[in-house]
Amino acid sequence: MRSFLFRLIGILEIAGGLYGAAGALHRLLRMGSTYDTLHAALALVAFGFVLVAGVLLVEGSERGVAFSRVAQLLQLPLIATPVFSYGLHAGAFLNVYTTMHLARPWLEWNFGTQGFALAIAGPSTARLGANLLAVLSWLVLRLR
Incomplete structure (x- = not known):
């Protein structure tokens, strides 16, 4: 089971990294x-490393x-504030986030995708969240 999960994570990293690196290039x-x-x-x-x-x-x-x-x-945090924004996903994501003015959680997901956001400025409505798929993948990679 461990090797199957490692291969699945690796395949998603390869696909997302290649797709993201091609777009960045x-x-x-x-x-x-x-x-x-x-x-x-x-x-x-970032995508080359992934x-x-x-x-x-x-x-x-x-x-x-x-x-x-x-x-x-690197894919874990989702930060979008008027001062700084950061987000990275390669292969797939399962994001849970909230806007700062509404304390309501949102959930979004996508498979077969890539994205990179890094900016000194950002949206007027601040959002903070985490990529749950990255958390799960990190935990699986801790298996010995």
């Missing part, structure tokens, strides 16, 4: 503004397990 090659180029370069590094972690995990490497734990922790 496309944005990087368009040569937009300095901010767009910096954002695309950071996204390329891709490498997934490949190493599928190969059965202990380094792959360690890298995949870090990759899952």
